[in-house]
Amino acid sequence: MNTVAIYHIKGGVGKTATAVNLSYLAALSGQRVLLWDLDPQAASSFYFRVKPKVKGGGQKLLHSDAGIFKAIRASDYDNLDILPADFSYRKMDHQLENKKILKRALEPLREAYDLILLDCAPNITYVSENIFRACNAMIIPVIPTTLSLRTLEQLTNYLQTKELTHMQLMPFFSMVDSRRKLHQDITKSLPEKFPDFLNTYIPNASEVERMGIMRAPLPVFANASKPSRAYCYLLVEIMGRLRKDRALKKPD
Amino acid sequence: MTQEAVIYALDSADQLTNWAERIAIATNAKILSSHEELVDITFLDSFDWLFYSAGVQLLAESRSGVDGKKILLRWVSGGSSKRSPAVLYLDRLPKTAADLPTGQMYDCINKQLGFRSLLPVASVHSRQIKLAILDKENKTRCRLILEHNYARPRGHNRSIDLGCRLRLEALLGYEKVFNKASKSLGKLKGVRRTQDDIFKNAVIVTGRTPGDYSSKIQVHLLSEWRVDRACREILLAQLNQLEKNIEGTIANTDTEFLHDLRVAIRRSRALLSRMKNAFPKSICHRFSKELAWVGEITTPLRDLDVFMINFPVNRDSLVPELRANLAPFYEFLCTHHKAEQAVLIKHFNSRRFANFRTKWRAYLEKPLPIRPRAGLSTKPIGEVADKRIWKTYRRLIREGKSITPDSPAEDLHELRKTCKKLRYLLEAFASLYSKKEIKKIINSLKILQENLGDFQDLYVQATKLRDFSQVMSEEGETRKEVFIAIRALIKNMLIKKKLARAEFAQRFSFFATAQVEKEFRRLCRRDISRDRKDPKKKKELKRNKTVGLTK
Ligand SMILES: Nc1ncnc2c1ncn2[C@@H]1O[C@H](COP(=O)(O)OP(=O)(O)OP(=O)(O)O)[C@@H](O)[C@H]1O
Numbered sequence: 001m002n003t004v005a006i007y008h009i010k011g012g013v014g015k016t017a018t019a020v021n022l023s024y025l026a027a028l029s030g031q032r033v034l035l036w037d038l039d040p041q042a043a044s045s046f047y048f049r050v051k052p053k054v055k056g057g058g059q060k061l062l063h064s065d066a067g068i069f070k071a072i073r074a075s076d077y078d079n080l081d082i083l084p085a086d087f088s089y090r091k092m093d094h095q096l097e098n099k100k101i102l103k104r105a106l107e108p109l110r111e112a113y114d115l116i117l118l119d120c121a122p123n124i125t126y127v128s129e130n131i132f133r134a135c136n137a138m139i140i141p142v143i144p145t146t147l148s149l150r151t152l153e154q155l156t157n158y159l160q161t162k163e164l165t166h167m168q169l170m171p172f173f174s175m176v177d178s179r180r181k182l183h184q185d186i187t188k189s190l191p192e193k194f195p196d197f198l199n200t201y202i203p204n205a206s207e208v209e210r211m212g213i214m215r216a217p218l219p220v221f222a223n224a225s226k227p228s229r230a231y232c233y234l235l236v237e238i239m240g241r242l243r244k245d246r247a248l249k250k251p252d
Numbered sequence: 253m254t255q256e257a258v259i260y261a262l263d264s265a266d267q268l269t270n271w272a273e274r275i276a277i278a279t280n281a282k283i284l285s286s287h288e289e290l291v292d293i294t295f296l297d298s299f300d301w302l303f304y305s306a307g308v309q310l311l312a313e314s315r316s317g318v319d320g321k322k323i324l325l326r327w328v329s330g331g332s333s334k335r336s337p338a339v340l341y342l343d344r345l346p347k348t349a350a351d352l353p354t355g356q357m358y359d360c361i362n363k364q365l366g367f368r369s370l371l372p373v374a375s376v377h378s379r380q381i382k383l384a385i386l387d388k389e390n391k392t393r394c395r396l397i398l399e400h401n402y403a404r405p406r407g408h409n410r411s412i413d414l415g416c417r418l419r420l421e422a423l424l425g426y427e428k429v430f431n432k433a434s435k436s437l438g439k440l441k442g443v444r445r446t447q448d449d450i451f452k453n454a455v456i457v458t459g460r461t462p463g464d465y466s467s468k469i470q471v472h473l474l475s476e477w478r479v480d481r482a483c484r485e486i487l488l489a490q491l492n493q494l495e496k497n498i499e500g501t502i503a504n505t506d507t508e509f510l511h512d513l514r515v516a517i518r519r520s521r522a523l524l525s526r527m528k529n530a531f532p533k534s535i536c537h538r539f540s541k542e543l544a545w546v547g548e549i550t551t552p553l554r555d556l557d558v559f560m561i562n563f564p565v566n567r568d569s570l571v572p573e574l575r576a577n578l579a580p581f582y583e584f585l586c587t588h589h590k591a592e593q594a595v596l597i598k599h600f601n602s603r604r605f606a607n608f609r610t611k612w613r614a615y616l617e618k619p620l621p622i623r624p625r626a627g628l629s630t631k632p633i634g635e636v637a638d639k640r641i642w643k644t645y646r647r648l649i650r651e652g653k654s655i656t657p658d659s660p661a662e663d664l665h666e667l668r669k670t671c672k673k674l675r676y677l678l679e680a681f682a683s684l685y686s687k688k689e690i691k692k693i694i695n696s697l698k699i700l701q702e703n704l705g706d707f708q709d710l711y712v713q714a715t716k717l718r719d720f721s722q723v724m725s726e727e728g729e730t731r732k733e734v735f736i737a738i739r740a741l742i743k744n745m746l747i748k749k750k751l752a753r754a755e756f757a758q759r760f761s762f763f764a765t766a767q768v769e770k771e772f773r774r775l776c777r778r779d780i781s782r783d784r785k786d787p788k789k790k791k792e793l794k795r796n797k798t799v800g801l802t803k
């Protein structure tokens with residue numbers, strides 16, 4: 001099982017859009033997928049029309065095996081389940097002072113899923129500390145601006161100092177406007193500094209915004225659109241990296 | 253995740269669209285498609301029903317969808333859906349596990365199938381209307397699928413009506429909605445829950461029945477039966493198995509048809525040789541010869557099959573630089589496989605083969621002679637089977653004990669033969685014994701058999717490989733690197749053979765224990781200490797020897 005967080009310190013970079021589309025596409029490709037909407041704003045839950053409510057709140061989820069299964073909802077799509085957000089996640093920080101609670105909470109799901117995606121809220125908190133320890137890879141959407149380099153560096157430095165190096169980092173460019181010179185320049189220069197950058201980027205496109213109106217993953221209503229295809233390529237690239245990582249780690 | 257599904261049978265008298273409306277009202281569901289959708293469902297299984305026996309159904313649904321034909325592969329098992337693989341979208345019907353992308357579906361299918369291929373065992377033509385119970389946010393909370401199914405027998409264009417059904421599917425986290433819907437449906441007229449599944453009916457119209465073939469011996473004997481009757485039953489079952497595998501061997505859908513066909517031959521030969529005195533000499537002689545001939549004509553193709561099956565493993569046993577150099581060898585295997593296949597088909601179509609089958613069957617189905625001449629014929633099978641198994645076991649132990657690290661390969665070869673004979677006897681007469689005891693004994697025998705098999709197979713394969721490389725060079729292959737790679741392969745095989753040889757003593761000591769002896773003794777109702785001391789018994793033993801009960 002792969003546990004992959006979609007994370008960035010910054011807000012509004014396309015984390016949720018990525019989480020929704022990737023989870024849908026991974027399910028379509030034959031993986032059993034769970035998307036956990038960890039952001040109390042509940043955007044992922046909204047896109048999948050799942051009521052953002054967990055009986056007993058986050059507390060129950062994190063501390064009982066049965067609790068986590070009871071909270072899971074089938075999405076409208078084959079192979080894809082949702083663990084919805086809950087208002088109580090705001091207080092999750094207090095429940096997660098131990099950094100390994102989330103990892104332990106996910107353990108009973110190991111049999112049931114091939115891929116668990118975590119749609120995270122921005123910022124570095126106890127929750128994110130827990131997320132770092134629970135996942136084996138992190139997908140980081142980056143908008144190509146001058147500031148983005150700095151925040152990305154901040155994030156990687158932070159992970160280094162905390163010795164959180166077990167994760168595969170997979171930054172990629174999100175909301176790219178190829179007409180803008182600045183975007184062009186940065187998409188070229190940044191990967192030189194960060195060789196882990198994925199080759200695929202997601203263009204800035206109005207179809208992505210329409211997800212909020214359609215309340216469905218992009219491929220469901222705009223299968224042939226550019227961003228939808230970009231998400232397909234992104235998934236293929238990510239799965240390739242995860243497999244490679246597996247193969248490298250196997251011997252020991 | 254779909255949790256569970258309940259099936260309801262519906263009165264077919266009414267149209268599907270009318271049913272849709274009625275059910276929508278009763279359950280507060282929304283009709284998702286105003287027209288009927290056409291879905292072709294193909295049930296996949298192996299020739300020997302590996303999925304059916306494991307309680308699994310493998311369905312491929314193809315829909316005339318918007319973006320061309322797409323196949324949806326579904327694994328339906330009685331067990332928890334938590335372990336079931338995810339549904340998979342494919343472009344084509346898979347023929348083997350190798351046609352699937354890596355993932356859980358591949359793992360599950362591969363584990364079940366082994367070398368077998370997937371066959372379409374039944375096909376159903378389904379007209380469907382989908383309904384869903386939605387919430388305020390238009391989220392689906394329960395699915396209802398109305399279907400009118402028709403089975404399509406192979407080669408016929410008339411379909412057989414399997415009736416209308418409703419499938420109610422629970423969705424994870426929304427079980428309450430499902431329970432409420434199933435309550436409402438229970439009150440609806442013309443609707444009743446059913447356990448019938450369309451699979452069996454759809455298979456039956458093709459002329460087969462689920463589970464109608466297994467390579468295991470499925471003969472049920474009674475211990476008081478005459479020996480000749482029991483043996484004929486077993487041999488007849490083997491002839492049936494042989495014949496059932498001819499079509500598949502010719503079509504070459506997978507290697508197991510030929511394999512099972514040869515198993516039937518070997519079992520028959522082993523039985524004839526261990527039960528000589530149950531049949532007239534002339535019969536024994538004649539059909540042993542014919543059975544040996546069928547074994548012979550199928551050997552070249554089986555040898556090639558084995559090499560082709562093992563090719564990936566063999567190739568990967570080489571250092572990476574050499575692997576690509578084996579490609580011409582694989583081509584060689586393919587070409588010769590084709591040629592040998594053609595030769596075998598000719599044999600299968602020959603007068604001799606047809607004669608053998610009809611004459612052998614005629615003999616086996618003939619009424620039993622009232623006063624047969626063959627000495628053993630009228631003895632009760634239970635007693636004889638006990639003795640035979642016991643004797644063969646004793647012989648195996650004797651032969652095994654005489655093997656030293658310096659014994660020649662031939663001795664091990666002989667031992668393997670005895671091992672196989674014992675195995676066939678145990679399997680053939682299994683129905684006379686307690687299932688548990690037989691299984692236990694066969695399992696301990698397997699440990700030894702595997703080792704001897706490895707040793708012998710590697711030895712034979714290395715020899716074969718030498719022959720092949722000779723033929724390749726005669727056929728004009730000149731590239732040095734190809735022969736270097738083959739030689740490396742031979743070397744690997746010989747190393748593995750050595751390892752197997754070194755392991756023999758240990759494996760044999762696992763088998764030649766007091767515990768296993770006790771198990772055999774119990775199985776064969778023997779008390780060996782008494783046998784040896786009791787002079788009367790000793791005499792009987794001697795007498796048996798003279799009439800040829802033992803070799
Ligand atoms: N490729 C894109 N093109 C155009 N708009 C996009 C694209 N990706 C995301 N958006 C829009 O940008 C907004 C923010 O996206 P999203 O919610 O995915 O970001 P986020 O990182 O999850 O934000 P938050 O930090 O608030 O959770 C949304 O309105 C979304 O529709």
Ligand SMILES: [Mg+2]
Pocket residue numbers: 015016017039043119120
């Ligand atoms: Mg978000």
